[in-house]
Amino acid sequence: MSPHKRTTWLQWIQRIAAVLFIPVVAAATLLVYYQNGEESISPQIWKMNVKPGMTASLTLPDSTIVYLNSGSSLSYPSFFSGKKREVALSGEAYFQVTPNANKKFIVSTPHQSRIEVLGTCFNIEAYEQDNEITTTLIKGKVNFLYNQNDSTRQIALSPSQKLIYTPETNKVKLTKTTGISETAWKENKIIFDNTPLEEILHIVGKTYNVEFIIKNKNLKKRKFTGCFNNQPLERVLEHFKRSSTIRWKYIQDEEYKNEKERIEIY
Structure with a gap:
């Protein structure tokens, strides 16, 4: 069996361990304080971590749903x-905010x-290591706020x-979108419509926790259309091979120590 193919039992084990909840509490205890003469309890701070290559969902205390x-x-x-x-948030999430x-x-x-809303559905991609933050509004209204020259700028979507x-x-770009491609990940789908290869590989890399090395820089702007529903990585990559001259191979390098596998695109 190829070491690169996902097995069912391994997927189940990974999904069980995919989500880690970490309670972060000041002084490791609940803080009790008095406000207007009444005893109050400060909330615990919880942190939910999702392992690379996995997705998860949760419901917040106000019934807001987060993927x-x-x-x-x-x-x-x-x-x-x-x-x-x-x-x-650090990473990518889809919010269904309770009004x-x-x-x-x-x-x-x-x-x-930051994003400010009252009640809406939207997607945010904000990985700390990336050089862009992307917000896609599906329903309702959101305000995107950022710092510029010691002041706060606000843009309504x-x-x-x-x-x-x-x-x-500090550049901001607004475009029109259906939101289908940006939110497909929460249903374990990959959808791209006339999308540049570089952007597609960014999505595929997150989904399967792999790193792509594009040897031919001219390939980055090549555009493709496709839809994959929880398919093996190899099947997704074969789509590019069948529909173009693009080829791919796993990079075998024993000196390279990283949890991500590397794939060369050429």
Whole structure:
């Protein structure tokens, strides 16, 4: 059996261990304090980690549903106190936020940016190691906030809009999208429609926890269309081989120590 093929039993073991919950509590205890003469309890902070190559979902204390993509983490309180509901994301997540006009929902992301909503459905891709943060709005309304020249800038998104923010340059780009490709991952699907190869391999790399090395830089802008529903990695890559001159191979390098397998595209 090829070492690169996923086996059913291994998938089940991986999925059992795919999600780690880590309680983060100040002084390792619940803090009890007094407010207006009444005893109050501060919330615990929980952190959900999803292993590379896996996805997971959870329901927050306010009934908001969150889907987490490969290699993502979400920190959130055991209950929402005060006038806002705030969570911290590193990675990619799809949110179905429970409406509450009196308590704004805030998603903090790397690079001093955040999303503010009252109730809506949207996708965020904000991996700390990436040089872009992407927000896709499916339904409702969100505000994207980021720091620029010691001040906070705010951009409002409408449904079917996609925002791409580059922290290094503070550039923001807005485009139209159906959102189908951006949110397919939560159903274990990969969908691309006239999409550049470089962008496709970014999605495939997250899904299967592999790293791609593109030897021929001219291939990066080649565009493809396809839909895969929980298919083996090799079948996805064969799609490019059948429909173009693109070839691929696993890179065997014993000196390279990383949990990700590497694949050369040429």
